[in-house]
Amino acid sequence: MIDLPPPLILPDYWVAKRPALIRHEINSQQYFPINISRVERRAVQSDLLRRGRVNAMLPGMIPVIRGRKGPPVLTFVGRTTDLSDLTTYTFNTISIGAAAADRYVVVVVQDGNNTSSDRGISSVSIGGTGVPLIQNAKSGTSYNVNVAIAGLTVPTGTTTSIVVANTGQMHLCIIDVYTITGLSSTTPVDSGQAASAVSGAVLSTTVDIGSGGCMVAGNIIYVGATTAWVGAIEDSDNSSDGVARSAASASNMAAETNRTIQATTSSANDRRALAAVSWR
Numbered sequence: 106m107i108d109l110p111p112p113l114i115l116p117d118y119w120v121a122k123r124p125a126l127i128r129h130e131i132n133s134q135q136y137f138p139i140n141i142s143r144v145e146r147r148a149v150q151s152d153l154l155r156r157g158r159v160n161a162m163l164p165g166m167i168p169v170i171r172g173r174k175g176p177p178v179l180t181f182v183g184r185t186t187d188l189s190d191l192t193t194y195t196f197n198t199i200s201i202g203a204a205a206a207d208r209y210v211v212v213v214v215q216d217g218n219n220t221s222s223d224r225g226i227s228s229v230s231i232g233g234t235g236v237p238l239i240q241n242a243k244s245g246t247s248y249n250v251n252v253a254i255a256g257l258t259v260p261t262g263t264t265t266s267i268v269v270a271n272t273g274q275m276h277l278c279i280i281d282v283y284t285i286t287g288l289s290s291t292t293p294v295d296s297g298q299a300a301s302a303v304s305g306a307v308l309s310t311t312v313d314i315g316s317g318g319c320m321v322a323g324n325i326i327y328v329g330a331t332t333a334w335v336g337a338i339e340d341s342d343n344s345s346d347g348v349a350r351s352a353a354s355a356s357n358m359a360a361e362t363n364r365t366i367q368a369t370t371s372s373a374n375d376r377r378a379l380a381a382v383s384w385r
Contacts, residue, residue, distance in 0.1 A: 176317030177287040177384065179356040181340040186279045188346055194278040196267045202284045204261050209285040211256040211382075213323035214269050215350040216278040221247040224273035229255040232265040239293055240380035245302030250325045250348065252298070252380040258291060281341055281352035283321050285384060293382050294318055297366070300378040308379040309335075309367035315385030319356035322381035324368035325349070335367040337381070 182202050187194050194216075201210050210231055218224040223246040229236055234257060241253040251271075259265060269278055297310035312320060322337050329344045332351035342351040349370055358364075366381040 174289060175287060176357045177285050177289075177319055179319040179321070179354055180284045181352075181354060182282040182284055184279065184281045184341045184343070184352070186277070186343065186345070188277045190274055190276045191278070192271050192274045194269045194271075194275075196269075196280055198264045199267050199280070199282060201259060201263065201265050201282060204263060205286050206260045207286050207288065208259055209256055209288055209291050209384075210259045210265070211254065211283040211285060211321055212267055213281040213283070213321060213352050213380075214253045214255070214278065215251065215281075215323055215325040215352075216269065216271065216275045217250045217325065217327060217346075217348045217376075218248060218271075218273065219276045220273075222273055223247060224249065224251075224271055224275065226251045226253040226269065227272050228270045229253060230266075230268045231255070231257040232259055232262075239382050240296045240298045242298035242300045242378040242380045244300045244327075244376045244378045248327065248376055249302075250327050250376050250378050252323045252325055252378045254296070254321065254323065254380050254382045256285075256291065256382075277346050277348060279325075279343075279350050281321075281323065283354065285319060289385050291384070294385050296380070296382040298378070298380040302375055304373050304375040305377070306330075306370045306373040307367065308377055309365055310379060310381055311363040311365055312381050312383045314358045314361040314364050314383050316358075316360040318358050318360075318383055318385035319354065320358070320364075320366070320381060320383035321352065321354045322366050322368070322379065323350070323352045324370075324379045325351075325377065326370050326372075326374050327376035328370070328372045328374035330370040330372040330374075332371075333369045335369075336365050 225243045295313035299308045330349040334353040337353035
């Protein structure tokens with residue numbers, strides 16, 4: 106006679122009937138559109154599952170490919186100049202590139218005051234919406250020049266209006282327009298500014314850069330000159346009415362703390378301002 110062990114008694118929670126989770130078969134060719142054998146396809150599926158790139162799904166559900174968001178795409182769209190003597194400058198039908206649900210429009214504003222009064226940039230609106238000035242640099246309290254940077258998500262349209270208001274009449278205003286798509290957040294990683302009422306040709310500030318991030322900057326000086334940049338690549342550089350202004354940017358950058366953004370002009374003056382902002 107053979108002695109058998111007593112029957113196994115399972116707890117109720119093991120006995121209770123529960124629906125089984127079934128891994129949905131991944132259509133590898135949907136994500137890798139090449140002709141591969143079934144064996145190779147199974148190998149791709151196994152590798153995706155092993156690395157956690159595909160979730161286990163209930164039947165009929167679509168597998169989700171997980172991955173880190175790529176770097177944002179920064180585009181310089183163009184520059185517009187108004188040499189009129191105005192307090193408020195209205196720029197109509199300004200190109201902002203192709204529409205996108207996450208398109209973030211950045212405006213770099215530079216203007217100059219040719220009076221002894223203290224005047225600066227008070228507000229910027231994009232498409233009729235007022236936006237905060239992320240940075241607003243001003244050189245001194247008379248005959249001053251100013252640089253401001255502002256941004257707004259604009260998902261539709263290919264053009265927009267941009268309005269720049271000042272605290273008093275200026276004698277010129279320039280806007281440089283950029284677009285950014287694929288941002289993790291429209292909140293800047295960092296920003297900085299520098300301004301001086303002492304004669305010189307070099308201004309610099311520092312900004313932190315997130316991994317894969319981007320940045321834009323603007324510089325203005327009350328003298329005819331050209332501008333050379335350190336820490337960013339020049340996008341525009343013009344001089345008229347005795348005022349030199351330039352904008353620069355960089356994208357897909359390595360993470361960095363206190364990256365130096367420096368503008369050096371070919372002539373010196375005692376009215377100059379610079380601002381820079383970074384995003385990720």
